Amino acid sequence: MPAAVAITGLGAITGLGGDVAALATGLREGRCAIARLTAFPYRGRCDLAAQVPDAEAGSHGDRLPPATERRLSHADRMALAAATEACRDAGLDAPSRCTAAVYVGATTGGMRETEEAYRRFRGGQDARFRLSRLLGTPLSTAATVVSQALGLFGPRSTLSTACSSSALALAAAAEAVAGGRAPVALAIGTDQLCRVTYAGFDALQALDPSPCRPFDRERMGLSLGEGAAALVVENVDHARARGARLRALLLGHGSSNDAHHVTAPHPDGAGARVALEAALAAARVPPAAVDYVNAHGSGTRQNDAVEVGVLRTVFGARLGRVAVSSSKSQVGHCLGAAGAIEALITVIALEQGFLPPTVNLRHPEPTWDDLDLVATAGRRAPIAVAVSSSYGFGGHNVTLVLARPDAL
Amino acid sequence: MNRDALRDQVKDLLVTGLRLDVPAAEIADDSPIFGDGLGLDSIDALELVVLVEEKFHVSIPDEEVGRRAFASVSALVEFILSERG
Numbered sequence: 043m044p045a046a047v048a049i050t051g052l053g054a055i056t057g058l059g060g061d062v063a064a065l066a067t068g069l070r071e072g073r074c075a076i077a078r079l080t081a082f083p084y085r086g087r088c089d090l091a092a093q094v095p096d097a098e099a100g101s102h103g104d105r106l107p108p109a110t111e112r113r114l115s116h117a118d119r120m121a122l123a124a125a126t127e128a129c130r131d132a133g134l135d136a137p138s139r140c141t142a143a144v145y146v147g148a149t150t151g152g153m154r155e156t157e158e159a160y161r162r163f164r165g166g167q168d169a170r171f172r173l174s175r176l177l178g179t180p181l182s183t184a185a186t187v188v189s190q191a192l193g194l195f196g197p198r199s200t201l202s203t204a205c206s207s208s209a210l211a212l213a214a215a216a217e218a219v220a221g222g223r224a225p226v227a228l229a230i231g232t233d234q235l236c237r238v239t240y241a242g243f244d245a246l247q248a249l250d251p252s253p254c255r256p257f258d259r260e261r262m263g264l265s266l267g268e269g270a271a272a273l274v275v276e277n278v279d280h281a282r283a284r285g286a287r288l289r290a291l292l293l294g295h296g297s298s299n300d301a302h303h304v305t306a307p308h309p310d311g312a313g314a315r316v317a318l319e320a321a322l323a324a325a326r327v328p329p330a331a332v333d334y335v336n337a338h339g340s341g342t343r344q345n346d347a348v349e350v351g352v353l354r355t356v357f358g359a360r361l362g363r364v365a366v367s368s369s370k371s372q373v374g375h376c377l378g379a380a381g382a383i384e385a386l387i388t389v390i391a392l393e394q395g396f397l398p399p400t401v402n403l404r405h406p407e408p409t410w411d412d413l414d415l416v417a418t419a420g421r422r423a424p425i426a427v428a429v430s431s432s433y434g435f436g437g438h439n440v441t442l443v444l445a446r447p448d449a450l
Numbered sequence: 451m452n453r454d455a456l457r458d459q460v461k462d463l464l465v466t467g468l469r470l471d472v473p474a475a476e477i478a479d480d481s482p483i484f485g486d487g488l489g490l491d492s493i494d495a496l497e498l499v500v501l502v503e504e505k506f507h508v509s510i511p512d513e514e515v516g517r518r519a520f521a522s523v524s525a526l527v528e529f530i531l532s533e534r535g
Contacts, residue, residue, distance in 0.1 A: 108489025112469060169504045174493050 046325075047216045048281040048447070049290045051132025051274030052386050053124035055099060056373045057092030057267055061127055066390050068372060069398045072419045076253035076265045076374050081235045082154065088249035091235055092267030092374030099123050105191040115152025115178030118187050120270035120379075121232035125188045128228065128272035133286060136193055143196035143224035145215045146185040146232065147208025149378035152178020153236040184232050196224040202378065204434030205338075206297075207231065208271070209381025209442060213295040215275040225280050231382030232270035239377065240266060246305060254341035254375070255402040256368035257350070257415050264340045267374020271382035273389070288447035290389040293327060293427070296320025300437020307344055307433060311352040314338075317439035318356050318431060325443035329357050332364055332443075333425035334397060336388045338433045339368020340375055345433065350410055365423065367400040367416040381432040385442055388430045392446045395424045456527050459505075464523075467501040468494050483520045495520070502526070508533040 054061065057075025058068030068075065075092040099119035103111045114122070129139060159175030162168040177183065182200045189198060197218060201210045208231020215227035243249050243266060254265035281288055298320065300313035307314065322329060337349055357364050369387045376383050391398055399420040406415055426449050431441045461474040470488060481487050484495060498520070499510050508530055510516050519529040 107491065109491035109494055112471070112489075113493075170500055172497065174497050177493070 045220055046278060046291045046293045047219050047275050048278045048288045049273050049292060049389055050276055050281050050286040050288060051128040051134065052289060052389060053127030053131060053272040054269070054383060054386050055094055055120045055123045056269035056376070056383060057094060058373055060098045060123065062131070062386070062390070065387070066394065069387065069390065069420060070396065072399050072401050074253050074372055074401045075267065079235070079240070082237055084237065084240060086241060086244040087247070088244050088251050090253060090265050091240070092265060093235060094120060094268050102191055106187065110187065113174060113177050114187060115155050115183070115234065117148065117151055117232045117234040117270070118178060118184050120234065120268070121146065121184040121188055121230050121272070122191055124232070124270040124272040125192060125228060125230055128274050129192055132274035134226065134274065138226060138284070139193050141196050141225055142194045143215065143218045143227035144185050144189055144194050144198045144230070145211040145218070145227060146188070146200045146230045147202070147211035147378050147381060148181045148184055148200065148232050149202055149204060149207055150233060150236050150239055151181045151183055153238055154234055157237045184230065188228070188230065194228065196227070203438035204436055205375065205377050205380050206432035206434040206438045206440040207378040207381060209385060209430070209432035209440035210297065212273060212275070212292065212382060212385055212442060213297065213440060216292050216295065219275055219277050226274060226276045228272055228274055229382060230270065230272045231376070231379035233268060233376055233378035235266060235268045248342055250341055253402050254371055255404070256337070256339035256341040256371050256400050257346050257406060257410065258403050259405045259407045261341045261343060261346060263342050264370065264375045267370070267376040269373060269376045269379050269383055271379060271386045273382060273386060290392050291445045291447055291449060293443040293445050294321050294325030295440065295442045296324060297440045299439060302437050305435050307348045308437060309348060311348040313437050313439045314349065314352045314431065314433055315355060317441040318352060318429065321429065321441035321443045327427055327443055330360055331427050332357070332429055333423070334388070334391060334428040335364055335366045336384050336391070336428060336430040337366050337368045338431045339370055339400065341368070341370060349431070350413065362412050362414060365397045365414045365416050367398055369398055371399070371401045371403065381440060384432065385430045385444065388428045388444050392425055392428055392444060395422055397421050397423050397425065453527055453531070456530060457523060460523055460526055463501055463505055464488070468497060477523060479524045480522045482522060483526070506530045
C-alpha cells in the first residue's frame, strides 16, 4: 500500500477569485460565482456559468518566449497561474522544481480559441483558417507550458477522464512520489468554458436554468464553470526534511468505472461505491472516521440521487454525522479542473476547520433529511478526515481521502 | 498606393494579424521583422506569409523570396510594390 503523501502547496484560480485566499474567502462568505455567461455569445436554454475573467489569468511573458506566451489559451494561462502560486506556496526553489513531476487533468484545453478561429473563418473575417489557433487544442499543452515556465523536468502526463480528470491527476501525482519516481509532483486541473461543452451539456438538458442547486428537491442540473487548481505533492519525509509546511495529507485514493453508459451514472452507484470503498481501504480509514464528504454533487437529478445512495450504503447509520456538501454550487462544475479544485477546497476545509456550504440548497429532498448537507452557509467544525469524490461522464469514478497533517 | 500608406497597412497587419501587444506606430521601418524585437517565431512566419499573400495579393513561393521580403517592414513594402508592378 502506498504511504500517505503530503500536500505542501496550493494554487487556484476560480470564479471566486484569482488565488487560494480569494477562494477561501468566497467559501467562507458562501458566495456563488455563477452568473450570466459572457465568455462567448450563446443562445440556448441556459445562459449561466462561473467564469474567470481573461485578465485574471494573467500574463506569463517573464518566463516564456513571447510568441508562446501570446498564443496561450485561457486554460493554459489559468494552469500557469495556479501552478505558479502552488510552487511559491510550497517554497519550491528552482533546484527542487527541476526534478518535479507534472500531472495535468483536462477535457477541452484551448478549445475556445479554436472555436473562435473557426467562427472567424466561417464568418469570412479570416479568408483562411488560422492554424496557429489550433496550438492550444492538444490537452497536453497546459503541461508543456507549465513545465517550460517553471522549469519542471520530471515525468509528465496529461489525463483525461471527463470530470474526474484532475482527481486522477492528483492520484497519479501521489503514486509518482510514493513510488519514488519523483521527489515532488505537481497535480493540476484546468478547463475553460467553450461552446462545445456548453452546448453539449445544454443539449443534454443537463444545465439548470438557475444557479445549480445540488441536493435540492427542485434541482434541474449543473452550472458549468471554469478554473484551475494546482497541488504540490511530496513524500512526508521529503517535505519535513526541507522544512515545508504540511497543509494536508493525501491518505489514499480509489478509482473505478461504471461500464454502463456514455453520460448517465449507473443507477445503483456500484462504480462510485467501489471507488469510495477502495479509497478508504487504501487510506486505512474506516468509514466511521470520515468527518466530511466534498461530494461530486453535480446537481443533476440522477447524480445526486445515486451519490446519496452510495453514501448511505457506505456510511450506514452514521451518515447523519458526516457533513456532505457540493462546492459546485459556488464555483460551478469546472469539468477537468473540478477534481483538483474540490480536493483543494477540501484541504482548506481541513486546515481551517470549516465546512464549505452547498449554497442555493433551500429545499432539501424530504427523504434525505437524515443527511447533513451544509445547506446555504458553511460553518466551523473541527474535521480531521475528509473525502472528495469526482464522477466523470462515461462512469469515470475517483475518490480521494484527505486528512489534517496531525492525523498521522 | 503610396509607400507611407502601405507601410502603415503592413504594420497594422503585423499587429492585428499576429495579435501583437505593441502599437503599430512603434514598429521600426528598418529593423528585421524576425529579429528579437517583435518576439516572433516560426509559426508567426508561416502565418505572416499567408496573411501577406491574402491581403496584398502577392506570392511568396519559397524561403529565398521570404527571406528577402521579410527583411524589414520597408523591404516588405518594396517587395509588395515590385510584385504588383
